[in-house]
Amino acid sequence: MTQPRPIRTVRGVRDILPGETVRWQRVEAEARRVFEAHGYREIRLPLFERTELFARGIGETTDIVEKEMYTFQDRSGESLTLRPEATASLLRAYIEHGLHVQPKPVRLYTLGPMFRYERPQAGRYRQFHQINVEALGEAHPALDAEVIGMLMELFRALGLAERLALQVNSIGDEACRPAFRERLAAYLREHAGELCPECRGRIERNPLRVLDCKRPGCQPLIDKAPSILEALCPGCREHFERVRGYLDALGLAYRVNPRMVRGLDYYVRTTFEVLTEELGAQNALAGGGRYDGLIQALGGPPDPGIGFAIGVERVTLLLGAGPDGPLPTALLIPLGEAALTALLPLAQAARRHGVGVEVAYGRKLRGELERAHRLGVPYVVIVGEDELRADRATLRDMASGAQRAIPLDRLPEELAALGRPG
RNA sequence: GUGAGCGUAGCUCAACGGUUAGAGCACUGGACUGUGGCUCCAGGGGUUGAGGGUUCGAAUCCCUUCGCUCACCCCA
Incomplete structure (x- = not known):
């Protein structure tokens, strides 16, 4: 009788062993404590949804939807997808259960695994875990500051604040971004010869992405490119200034990065990231922004919203090895x-x-x-x-x-x- | 999807193309019958990731494949 070969984990997926779960529990417990102290309540969401939800919610032309989704047909032939992020699902639930009739803003958080078909790398997995926060139905800039402040408060509670940097930006809205996009594209076209091939391809498809290019060769050009902050319409400009004022009032240290561009299509106005220099190329621990208009685009009420996602693997990597966990007495x-x-x-x-x-x-x-x-x-x-x-x-x-x-x-x-x- | 590096015991790693692939740690037992930390001894463990090729002979060289890692890309 021959021993059967053991079956191993699928690529990009891993076990979290007892020595490590201690850290996970700590991160999750601190998140719950901090969020609930701010009035946020937990919502639990399914791990898969109709494919169409993500196509509409994340954007048909994003990398996530174009090539990173785990999509399959169930036995009835319906196309389903393992969620690549949580916001679309959460907004679906918000709409489906009429949560918008509750006093606003509706403050929610959720946590769990997400799935993206990518090549695994340090801090990047095919099943990874996020902690999400969404505040819905309120456009006041103080809510932006609340959400960002709460995120930083969690990192402070985890003892990571000194090793992280907060960056904020405003990427405008439908009133000002299209014009800026054209101006930027025109500028880039003029200097196309000095850009890397990737960026040259982006000029027409998504010129804002060029701003995010990390190649040294592109930097001089990016540095001299027109800034979105100077192109903001009065409404966006005022919103951003007030957000910054509230962040200052909270005593938060941050850097305005006018070249910060986020990968999801739905963001407007405020965007932000929390970065570290300790994790190699995967340097974003958390990211988020405002997405006014998305709820309506998903068939819901015209409610604005703002939220963020934290990468739990990356946070636990930063926390490093700690005590092995509770022992019996x-x-x-x-x-x-x-x-x-x-x-x-x-x-x-x-x-x-x-x-x-x-x-x-x-x-x-x-x-x-x-x-x-x-x-x-x-x-x-x-x-x-x-x-x-x-x-x-x-x-x-x-x-x-x-x-x-x-x-x-x-x-x-x-x-x-x-x-x-x- | 692209590129590079690496796959030897549970872990960290040795072994010039040449006998039966070793060591440390870990694990189990003993020295020590009911008292831990130290020491010593012994034992279990391996299809050298897999498949094919070259060779008298392959862990070692070649090809394929799988996996891991890092980077590109993308993002949490």
Whole structure:
């Protein structure tokens, strides 16, 4: 009989092992705490939707829709897609359930896996995880600042603030962007010869993208290109100035980057990114912006909206390795069958008192003590024939080696007291 | 989708084209019968990613393929 070959993970997909889940739990818990302190509530969304939702919501000509979606037909022949981002789904739910009748802004957050068919790389996976925030139905610039401020507050709470940089920009709206786009394209056409081939191709398709080019050769030209900020219409200009004023009032450090361009088609006015220099090419930890008009484009009310997405993998990469996670307070070591039978209900009782307890099976005392030491468990309880005769357990402090006898029936309470140090 | 680098034990890595592919860590057992951290000994573990080719002989050279990594691209 031959051993079957083990099956391995699919490319670009990975397991998050126990040593790492500790960090994930921390990120998620801090996010929930910070967001809920701002009045945001969780919404949970399906992992797949009708393909059309993403085509309409993200933009037919974006890279995501054109070549990165996991699209398949279900048994009824309908075209479905694993979500490549969360905003479209969230807005669909907002519209479908009439959440727009709630007091505005409607503040929501969600988290979970997204799927994009890309070549994996440091900080980039085919199944990756985002934490999303969306604030819907309110156009006030203070909401932009609230959302951005909340994002930075989360990074501060995670101890990452000093290693990150916040950039903000305004990319105008339908009133001013088309004209700017033409001006920029005209400028680029004039200097097409000095641009890299990729950028030359972008001049007509999406000239704003040229501004985002990282090739050194294109930089001088980009530096001298017309700035979107000078081309903003009065409405966008005022909105951006007020957003900046509120950011200043919040005491947030940021850089205005007039060349920041975001990859999704739906953004208007405020856009922002949180960047790091520690993760190689995948330097964006979070990004977002305002998307007034998108909800209507998806068949909903004419409500404005703003939101962001955080890349959880990238955040946990930055957090680095930490403690391996919560340990039980005590390892209970029974010596023999009678002791095991006596300890099982006591372990259960201790857990009901809220203390973490692990029971050892079958090994010699020496081996179990060694295991307890290596696990880092602070206390060990030994129950053998001697203890059973006296109706006692031996409690050992692993750090000091000190031992004392405690009555068996007092064991759960004693352990619970140890589990609440200080 | 494009390019480059790399695939040897669970992990980190050795092995000039030449005997039966090794070491450290980890794991299991013993020295030590109910007391951890140290030390010593022993043991389990490998289709050298896979397939083909060259050769008397391949972990080593060649081709193909898969995977990983990094970068382009894109973005979280």
